[in-house]
Each structure stands twice: as structure tokens, then as C-alpha cells.
Amino acid sequence: MANQKGSSNDPLDFLALTELIPPALNRRRLEIRSALETFVRPVIDNYVEKAEFPFELVSKLQELKLFGLDEEGFGCKRVCPLEKAMILYELARIDAGLSTFYVVQGGLALRSIELLGNSQQKSKYLKDMADLKLISCFALTEPNRGSDASGLETTATPVKGGYLITGEKRWIGNANFSGVMVVYARNTVSRDVEAFVVNSKAPGVSVSVIQRKLALRIVQNGHITFKAVFVPEEEKLEKAKNFATGPNVVLNSSRIMVPWVALGMMGGSFEVACKYLKERKQFGAPIGSYQLMQEKLVRILGYFNAAFLQSWKLLTLPKCDASQSALVKSQVSAMGRECTKLARELLGGNGIVIDSYAMKAMLDMEAIYTYEGTYDINTLVTGRALIGIPAFKASFKL
Template sequence: MIADVATSLGTDFYGLDESLTQEERQIRDKVREFCDRELIPVMNDYWDRAEFPFEMIPKFAELGIAGSTIQGYGCPGMSNLATGLVGMELARGDGSLNTFFGVHSGLAMGTIDILGSEEQKERWLPAMAKMEKIGAFGLTEPDHGSDAVALETMAEQDGDEWILNGKKKWIGNGSFADIIIIFARSMEDGQIKGFVLEKGDEGIEGFSAEIQTGKMGKRAVWQAELTLENVRVPAANKLVGANSFKDTSKVLTATRYGVAWEGVGHAIASYEAAVTYAKEREIFGRSEASYQLIQNKLANMLTEITNMQLMCFRLAELLDQGKMTPGMASMAKMNTAKKGKQVCSDARDILGGNGILLEYQIAKHLADMEVVYTYEGTDIVQSLILGREITGVQAFAPPRD
């Protein structure tokens, strides 16, 4: 019955569900049911109060999806398509919790898997897969977002330790994470290195985190500004495969795939709410859904959703084949962020004044899509990554390393 919900409202208009394996369908349905049962009924209140629902973490853990495609270490080893569908369903349920999970499972665990040694993976991934340890990813800085390659957090080696100094901003889970990935520039060779900070019961000396407030979107996920003052990290906590910004980019390319699916999830949630509302709402004595302008708007919204789905499904295939390029990932993220934001906006318009009320769901998805449009690289940055593949010319400032 769960699997029939999307079909009944027409959000799988091209029958892509038929291409899923039984395992992929089971994973998708499990996450969808979790969102319908646990997230959607309560998350508006958390979002409104800008509070993080810590009691949801054990429930997330029970799903057994942390680590997504990672093989071994207690991770589920899901297909790339299943991983995308998980992100889509979580975004349909709640954007804040999807970001929390994406930071932990995709960015933090993904970084350790891509750039860590076998010993480092064995040390950190099993507890993270069980969500006994929560991860965060520290790249962005107060003065360096799109130009993260120019980051100013510094790392100096001192015997068998590294000393980190600097600031990070917009770090999801950063205020409460147990394992924090920090990227810093080596004072020795100027290259970007990756480090794992482990927060024990007594915290980390020289480390502080301040939760950022006043956000208009993703209000129920806590992002923090981190300060590192002579933070000492054991040399064994330097990620062996993180030695330049090119290494960092491997992680960002992989996670942009997931963010592309997130845009689809927000769009589907808003479209479904708009269709339901239009069928039930009467205006001038007749159903709102019976008006030509409303049907035209819904038709265009569904077309855009189908467009996004087809791109993401194909990207999953390319990723399976090892053929996904940074430009392909950027095209998908750019496309779904732009179209997803428009679908949410059109849905809000269909609901009129009610569209700005949280109880109708759409307002939250529209606000959260503004964040999706920006994070993991803005629309402009994605276009320049794609433009580089089109022309062979680097339009960014030359990398410092």
C-alpha cells in the first residue's frame, strides 16, 4: 500500500518504480513509512521552534541505512539508486532530518570511506553505522564558501600530533557530533589535509561550537560555527588519502549526487500537497482542480518532477558504471535545485494564503529548498563545474594547491 501512494498521485508518471529491484523497493518503502509515521506528524513543531529532535536518532539507527553504499564495517552496502531514493524520501518527509542524516552518512562517513585507511575505517565506521557516534563535516569557513579551496584554517605538525587553528561555519551536527572531519591547510606544504576530531566525554581542548540561529530554512537541523584554538590531533587521525583539495573534491562530487535527489523529494512533497488541496478546495462553487489554470500549473509541475527523476535515475546508472563526472553531478544538482524550488513555489501559489502555514507542509519545503539551492555548491558554482567540462577552461580562480 505504501508503494502505491506516489503512483496514486501521479508522481511516478513514467513508471520508474518498475525498474527497481526488490531490495531497492523495500528500502524505499521502509524509509517512506518511517517518514509518514515518525517525521511528518511532528517535525513542523521542531522546525518552528528551531529545535533538533534528538529522540529521532535511535529510530534512524533502527532503519540500518547509515553508510548507504559503503561495503563492510557494519554498513548496508546499498546500491547507488537505493541511496538516492533514501535521500528523496527523507526530503519528502523532512528536509532538516535529511540534512542531518546526509551530513552523518554521506559527508562524514563518506569522507572516511573515500579518504581513510583500512585501519581508520575499522576504527570509526562501525560505530557510525550504528549511529552510536554521530559525524560532522567541517570544510566551509566564515570567509570561504564557494571558494573553499582558499580555506584559511591551518594545520601545523608537531611531532606525532597536528595543531589546528581556524574557524568553520555552517557545520551541520557540529555542536553535538562525536566525530568531526576538519579540513585545514598544512603550514609545511600549503596543501589541504583532512583530520578526524574525536569528541570524548570531556570534549576537545581548544574546540568550541556555537549554534547558528535566525535561519529561514532547515531550522530543525543545527549548524554551528566552530572555533579551533591550538587543537591537538594525533597524527593517526590525519586521513591518509586527504592531501590536496582534489581529494576533498572527490567527496563533494559524490555527495552532490545525493543532494540532487533531495530536490526531487521536496518537489514531490509539495506537488502531492497541492494536488490533494486542489481536489478538496472549492472556489466559486467548484473544485479548484477543475480550473484550467490550476491544471496547467499541476501539469507543468509534474513534468518538471518527471524530468528530475529521469536525470537522477540515469545518474545512478552512470555512477554504478563508474562513469559519473563532476560535471554530471553538478548538472543534476543544479537542475533539481532550480526546478525543485520552482515546483515548491508553484505549489505554495495553488494554496493561496494557506500555502504559508506550516500545517499544509509546503511552506517548510519551499523554505528548505532555498537552502538546497545554496549548499553543496551554489547554482553558479555548479554551472562553472559543468562549464569547465564543456569548454576545458577553468573559470574559477586558480587553485592555491
């Protein structure tokens, strides 16, 4: 018997959770889905296989007008957090690499200027970034400073008219084709972490792309070297006075959205698994008729609902504390790991082929579990809030 639960006869919407999304936004979501099914789905896995960014899709993404600000202004429209969540979900439902591109361009780089920049900087950059005419990246992580990013070693030395940036950044999405880089560096005089908009073509900037990645293959993660790169004074983002008022502000706002990347993959995995269980026959019957198969599918649905509710609730909190977003990001990505693994298993051998989506999502989920704070670090952020004692630092040093 076909499922009659939920609001739309969609088996994934078993508890009618889409009723938590305002109708106009849900329609927008379905329009985006339809467009992505038409122009992304048929080609994206060719790029995944080759580990190339799909530049041919940029003009189509521009037409969808996916990027915006908290408030309309500087030539940009308003895109509320729930709409961003829906966009991330729909992109990840097809390819988490594309969803991650949205995180980096919109949630991290554009957001750094929106949250930390002054009016001149916003006028100069935001519209072109929102229109995807200016691609950008967010350069925080360093070869020796990953989880420990607040100890970053890249320096900004004050000189006449600006700063000289020196150091290395690693894992920086979009780095090799960005026009501008938002770079976090330590002021050599104040010793505080500050933020700078760096022209990617400035003398002294060089990028090599990290090769042979098995997750988020279309995302081009760069290793950037800055050798005494001059940045004019007016390119410093003035609200970033230190780590807490700089990168932390941006990461806290972005971390609320990242669970929706995981959710998109959980939803996409459920969809392929549910379909396969009805179509694939073994021992003379659909494999979905076997109890073991049904249990795994139901487990995916259970995780999905738990993850959806936590992620949705986070977006509706009037003020979201970092320990709350850390809880949801860590738990949803952990549940996402389970879901994608189960879907891969349900698809048997076909589950390891790119076209089946399942294995691609399983590998991509490893990156979501890791970026914007690993599962461990986000868990420790929540643990500190619960117990009142930070547990980040080892009691001994080598």
C-alpha cells in the first residue's frame, strides 16, 4: 500500500515536517529542486568523477538567485536563514559539493563581509558576490592550525598604507578560482586575529589545489601561500577585532546552516534506498519485502526526522548560542554518517557506483563531519556549556 502519511504523499515526509516550512518557501524549494533536477543532476557526476568544479553550471545558478543578506541592501535581496537552509538541502540532495560551494561563497566569505565589514566594503563586494560575478573564499585553517584555529600563525604586519600578509592556509574551498580571499591573520603589533579582503591576484599569493580527495570531489580545496602580500588599509574588515569578534562570529552563523547540508544527503540517501527496495528483486521478491531491509530504511527515516527537528529548531531560536549550534552540527553529521552508510548497504553492489548517489554521499558526509569544527570539537563546545569545564587542552605537552 502506498504511504498516505505526511502532507504530500512523500515517504520522506512521513511526519509532515514540511508543514514547518511556510508554504511560499516550500514552493520556492520545489522550484529550486525542479531546476536542479533539470540542469545539475544530468551532468554533476561527470564532474565528481573528474574532481572538477562545474563552471558550466554557474550561469544557471545565477538565474536561481540563491544568495542574499539577512536584510535587503547593498543591491542584494533578503534571504532568510530558513530559505538558505532549503537551498543547502536541495543542493546537497543532488551533490554536497555544490552545497559546500554555497556554504563557502555565501555562508563564510560573503558573510564575513556582511557581518564584519563597513558600508564601503559592503557596497564594493556584496552584490557581485551574491550574483556570483565575484567568487570568493574563506581562509582561516592553516597546515598546523585546524581545530586549533584560534592559534593561527599567518601574520599581518602593519606598514605604510596597509599590511603585509605572510603565511599559509590549507583546505580553502574555491581558492584557485576566487577573485577575492577573506583572510584571517594575526596582527604582529596587537597579536590579535584580524580579517582582510585580499585580491587573489595580488603579488605574493600562490595557490595549489589539494589533489586525490575522495570526499566533496568537485570542491577545489586550496593550499595558499602568502609571501609579504600587500593589503591596503581599507581592505581590513574593521569589526573583526580578535578571534571572538572575527572568525567566530562568522563560523557561529554558518554552523547553524551546515546541518542542512547533512540533511540534504540524508534525504537524498533515503530517496534512493526507498526506491531501490521496491525495484530490486532477489529470491523472487523485492528486497524491500525482507525485514532486515525494512528495519534499515526505517532507521534512516528515524534519524532524518530527529536531525530535521533539531536543525529546524536551531533556526527558530531568537538567539542561538555557539554551544547549541555545536550540538546540532555534531549530532546531525553523526546521524548523517549512519544514514548514508545504511543507504549504501541497502543498495548492495550498485551502492558503490557514483550514479547511485549512496557512496558519494557516504564519502562526502566525512567532510561535513569534519569541517566547521569536527564532531569532537563541537561536542567539546557543548560539553563545556553543560559541565562548565573546558576539556580541549591536554594536561601535558610533548
